[in-house]
Amino acid sequence: xxxxxxxxxxxxxxxxxxxxxxxxxxxxxxxxxxxxxxxxxxxxxxxxxxxxxxxxxxxxxxxxxxxxxxxxxxxxxxxxxxxxxxxxxxxxxxxxxxxxxxxxxxxxxxxxxxxxxxxxxxxxxxxxxxxxxxxxxxxxxxxxxxxxxxxxxxxxxxxxxxxxxxxxxxxxxxxxxxxxxxxxxxxxxxxxxxxxxxxxxxxxxxxxxxxxxxxxxxxxxxxxxxxxxxxxxxxxxxxxxxxxxxxxxxxxxxxxxxxxxxxxxxxxxxxxxxxxxxxxxxxxxxxxxxxxxxxxxxxxxxxx
Amino acid sequence: xxxxxxxxxxxxxxxxxxxxxxxxxxxxxxxxxxxxxxxxxxxxxxxxxxxxxxxxxxxxxxxxxxxxxxxxxxxxxxxxxxxxxxxxxxxxxxxxxxxxxxxxxxxxxxxxxxxxxxxxxxxxxxxxxxxxxxxxxxxxxxxxxxxxxxxxxxxxxxxxxxxxxxxxxxxxxxxxxxxx
Numbered sequence: 359x360x361x362x363x364x365x366x367x368x369x370x371x372x373x374x375x376x377x378x379x380x381x382x383x384x385x386x387x388x389x390x391x392x393x394x395x396x397x398x399x400x401x402x403x404x405x406x407x408x409x410x411x412x413x414x415x416x417x418x419x420x421x422x423x424x425x426x427x428x429x430x431x432x433x434x435x436x437x438x439x440x441x442x443x444x445x446x447x448x449x450x451x452x453x454x455x456x457x458x459x460x461x462x463x464x465x466x467x468x469x470x471x472x473x474x475x476x477x478x479x480x481x482x483x484x485x486x487x488x489x490x491x492x493x494x495x496x497x498x499x500x501x502x503x504x505x506x507x508x509x510x511x512x513x514x515x516x517x518x519x520x521x522x523x524x525x526x527x528x529x530x531x532x533x534x535x536x537x538x539x540x541x542x543x544x545x546x547x548x549x550x551x552x553x554x555x556x557x558x559x560x561x562x563x564x565x566x567x568x569x570x571x572x573x574x575x576x577x578x579x580x581x582x583x584x585x586x587x588x589x590x591x592x593x594x595x596x597x598x599x600x601x602x603x604x605x606x607x608x609x610x611x612x613x614x615x616x617x618x619x620x621x622x623x624x625x626x627x628x629x630x631x632x633x634x635x636x637x638x639x640x641x642x643x644x645x646x647x648x649x650x651x652x653x654x655x656x657x658x659x660x661x662x
Numbered sequence: 663x664x665x666x667x668x669x670x671x672x673x674x675x676x677x678x679x680x681x682x683x684x685x686x687x688x689x690x691x692x693x694x695x696x697x698x699x700x701x702x703x704x705x706x707x708x709x710x711x712x713x714x715x716x717x718x719x720x721x722x723x724x725x726x727x728x729x730x731x732x733x734x735x736x737x738x739x740x741x742x743x744x745x746x747x748x749x750x751x752x753x754x755x756x757x758x759x760x761x762x763x764x765x766x767x768x769x770x771x772x773x774x775x776x777x778x779x780x781x782x783x784x785x786x787x788x789x790x791x792x793x794x795x796x797x798x799x800x801x802x803x804x805x806x807x808x809x810x811x812x813x814x815x816x817x818x819x820x821x822x823x824x825x826x827x828x829x830x831x832x833x834x835x836x837x838x839x840x841x842x
Contacts, residue, residue, distance in 0.1 A: 423711065459683055512732075579686075580685055586716050
């Protein structure tokens with residue numbers, strides 16, 4: 359029992375701590391005010407404001423300023439050199455931005471460790487999630503311009519919130535799907551209807567596209583402001599190129615993280631130790647689902 | 663069953679780690695009026711980064727009321743939880759170790775300078791300071807990042823006692839600290 363408890367604790371730590379991250383919503387002011395006076399509040403404060411995150415934020419702040427300066431320079435000069443340096447800047451910005459919490463790394467990691475996944479599915483989720491996160495922003499801005507004649511309005515900001523709610527509901531559905539699958543396999547195992555608990559049962563929550571969608575359907579605010587800044591300066595195709603470059607940077611980070619989680623899991627899974635096999639077949643599938651349901655519920659609660 | 667309860671508790675405990683990243687960068691400035699150990703008011707200015715400013719301009723134009731809604735979020739632009747009650751509007755003041763509750767910005771004004779949004783507001787304090795006065799800006803969702811520099815904070819007024827101003831970092835939040 360002790361070993362199982364330690365295993366569960368380590369898994370949770372890995373999922374939520376080391377490869378941290380999902381949407382940025384859960385803490386709001388009300389919680390902050392009440393929490394800071396408590397021990398939990400102090401813990402949250404320290405976790406949210408740590409040295410690594412502070413450094414990452416500082417770099418992003420500098421990149422943000424440089425980007426604004428360079429875009430203005432591009433407007434003046436329209437040179438290929440400035441555009442190239444902007445593309446490099448947005449690529450790095452995208453990479454670093456996705457490293458921070460709030461880009462679906464927890465969701466992806468939970469999904470990867472819950473069951474045996476094919477590498478191509480893992481890479482697909484990484485690419486689709488990051489690309490759609492950045493490009494959905496461009497799509498909304500384009501649609502807003504066509505329909506409302508403005509690149510952004512208060513109602514498009516409201517739309518972002520509805521998309522966040524939709525994404526968190528999707529995360530809960532995926533988590534429930536994983537738990538249902540696990541329960542079904544357990545039930546079948548007991549009834550001797552299936553020979554193995556990992557036998558394939560097609561469940562909604564297991565689809566790679568849904569995982570990618572739950573992460574990517576929320577438009578990235580940074581991609582939005584880069585594009586709007588360019589568009590208001592009359593730099594249309596340059597703005598689109600910069601958002602693409604930003605998206606590619608995010609793709610690189612998310613694919614690297616998901617590949618890392620997948621390869622670590624595969625290495626551990628390849629060991630034929632009974633305890634490891636027990637964890638992989640009996641614990642991880644349900645833990646992944648529970649993590650997603652709790653994560654999604656917490657985020658949803660903070661949004662409603 | 664115990665294992666699943668522990669999993670649940672672990673998840674809840676670690677979820678706060680997995681939130682939030684900055685999208686809007688704000689440089690806060692403030693002038694604190696303090697006369698003979700009494701802080702009357704704090705005039706605050708926030709300078710927004712140019713990229714975010716373009717979104718403000720597009721969304722709200724130059725309408726102070728609309729910008730207020732976006733700066734102190736009712737529409738999810740700057741922080742999360744559309745119905746989340748405010749608590750201090752990211753603004754925190756502590757006198758002699760006691761936080762000042764219900765700080766509400768007054769005289770809110772917004773304008774654009776070279777494409778960058780500048781918001782100004784006043785905090786009415788009117789409280790006696792025996793030893794220390796602390797001010798800091800912090801968005802707990804980290805959607806907004808405040809780049810606090812000591813040089814951007816001024817203390818003015820007539821005081822018979824010398825005081826020291828310095829920047830302190832607590833839990834990686836920069837705070838401006840004044841002590842007699």
